Amino acid sequence: MVLCAVVIAEDSVSGQSTSSETTRPVTSMRYRLLGSTQLKVSVIGFGASPLGNVFGDADPEESKRAVRSAIDEGINFFDVSPYYGLTLAEEQLGLALQGCRDRVVLSTKCGRYGSGEFDFSARRVLSSVDESLRRLRTDHVDLLQAHDVEFGDLRQIIEETIPAMRQLQKEGKVRYIGISGYPPRALMRVAGSAPVDTILSYCRYNLLANDLEAELATFAETHGIGLINASPLHMGVLTDQGAPDWHPASPEVYRAAKQAAEFCQLHQANLSEIALRFCFDYPRVATTLVGLATQEQVRRSLRALETPANPELVEQVQSIFAPVFNQFWTSGREENQ
């Protein structure tokens, strides 16, 4: 059985209690405030989509150990969605967090329920959260995000979805609300009309892309919105095992990643760890969500944070990626690109 060790180096992470007992010191983790919220989140965030078998089968017991060791190491931000594994990831995360819930900042989503299944209606938002709370075995989440807004009617999201999410905030079921998605313009269009506390953007700031920097980062700073960067490994591209078969990038991107991985190996380095460190050091986001399902991946994320950066190697890797840098794919409705 895995027990929940009580380890938090910083002050209260979710506005609740501070640590009473420490099994090992947390020295390396860094924390940043999530925009104007009261949430102080670790620079490494635990992306729980792999718990829903999104990147291949995850062993439930190992997933639980990964969650517990992440908490022991000071990782306090956990992100999930009913969409990941069609509720499986929420179920697994809920089980893994039993006894540790008050040690983490817990975020889930609403609006997306399948690869082509979306419902951003107020009615569905309200029922969705109750279902998520049951699966996550908690009475509230710290953050609720409208999932992949570019697939919805943005007017409905502004006029109906976000007001319903604010209603849930008044009821105490969610502490803060946000939106997530791929095209920065759609995210800014929504957040410019209906104030939100956070924005999650993915595959827009890492070794293969940086257009989050162009407008979204400034937009978030100007509006006091907490910015969450997801997919530092470009959803698996920047790993030795490579991208999953559903990945939307072009073959040239995969070829460049293979070349970069081999180049790093030649220099006794690891592409994934370089890619992670590159994102962890980016100060304009509060946290970077890494998809994690094993203790080894947690350890490697920690190692990436602790190992001194090697700017020369990063530059050489960036030059390998230059021909495919900032290549984007279409996501969502045509009018939301």
Ligand code: NAD
């Ligand atoms: P990612 O870039 O974090 O890559 C995940 C893949 O990399 C998985 O296969 C994982 O097993 C592997 N991996 C993790 N650490 C590794 C390491 N050290 N070495 C080698 N491989 C490693 O992509 P992601 O999982 O898509 O993104 C992270 C999280 O961000 C998600 O789990 C999710 O919580 C969130 N996210 C949200 C949205 C959205 O809301 N629209 C979109 C994408 C991601």
